[in-house]
Amino acid sequence: MGGCMTKKLGERLVDAGLITTEQLELALKRQKRCGGLFGSNLVLLYMITEDELLAFLAKSTGVKSIDLKSFPIPERVLKMMTKGMVEKYNVIPVAYKKPNTLEIACADPTNIAILDELSFITGRNIVPLLSTYSSILEAITRYYSGVPFTNGSSAPQECTDQQIVLSETGHKRLGQLLVEADMIQPHQLNRALKRQCQQGGVIGRNLIEIGAISEQKLKMFLARQMGVKEVNLSQVFFSRELLEYIPLEVAEKYHVVPIAAKDGELSVACLDPTDFSILDQLQFYTGMKIKAFLASYAAINQIIDQYYRSIPLGKENPAESTPSITISTDL
Structure with a gap:
């Protein structure tokens, strides 16, 4: 049943013009070889960005999304799923509602097989909320492994245009150098920095995600212009x-x-x-x-x-x- 639901998601993405049938087959082959969710395999193969996939799923399923960085999860809710469970299914429990409903964040709410399995394991009614693969992974790391966010805080920092302009972190230096080298435009840097504040990740990856620069060009810049081996x-x-x-x-x-x-x-x-x-x-x-x-x-x-x-x-x-x-x- 899980495979059918995965295929159904892929077919809908093809129908929407977000991926091709060739990309669908490649992603399914990778999923068979490496495991993981179909959507995350598409993202890892650069066939679609997490933002595009999230927007598509939200619109096509009507499932509400959740910002895991700003939503505090009670310890008693976290204990309703083990670390092994959340890592295996790439979900995280976020809220419990009486009499017996557990809300979870997941990257693919159309995968009914996983939802049914989680309902059977936990003995609770499962209600999915939509989030990105990377956001769920970061939340699992923070709550179950004790590794903090990069900014050292459990809450996201405010990100303003003024902070972006004045920032002198390693992220900003790389962005400025790319602008000065005419590899990206200033507005693309600001967009990537805002996305980074919201979703985390390195600035280079965020620039790639928004289509400001290709990974190959970024590698060439880092290797040749900055002497990185x-x-x-x-x-x-x-x-x-x-x-x-x-x-x-x-x-x-x-x-x-x-x-x-x-x-x-x-x-x-x-x-x-x-x-x-x-x-x-x-x-x-x-x-x-x-x-x-x-x-x-x-x-x-x-x-x-x-x-x-x-x-x-x-x-x-x-x-x-x-x-x-x-x-x-x-x-």
């Missing part, structure tokens, strides 16, 4: 010992993977090595000095899929604990 993740050996430096929830939240560890220094691959706020968070979390290398969003996600989610980590070569890496500045 690129790592070839296909030539990195990912041992259990290495992966344990950064757990799955942190890797997914910040979209980074560890690539080497030596003498108190942890090398990581990320989309934006100039994002100092994330690097600071990783340094605080690991207690190690962080050295960042450039890798594509797709390459990082493939490593997370392959080593964190799909393949048991007990099959590595026990004699090798630190990987050798190949650095490339040639894009």
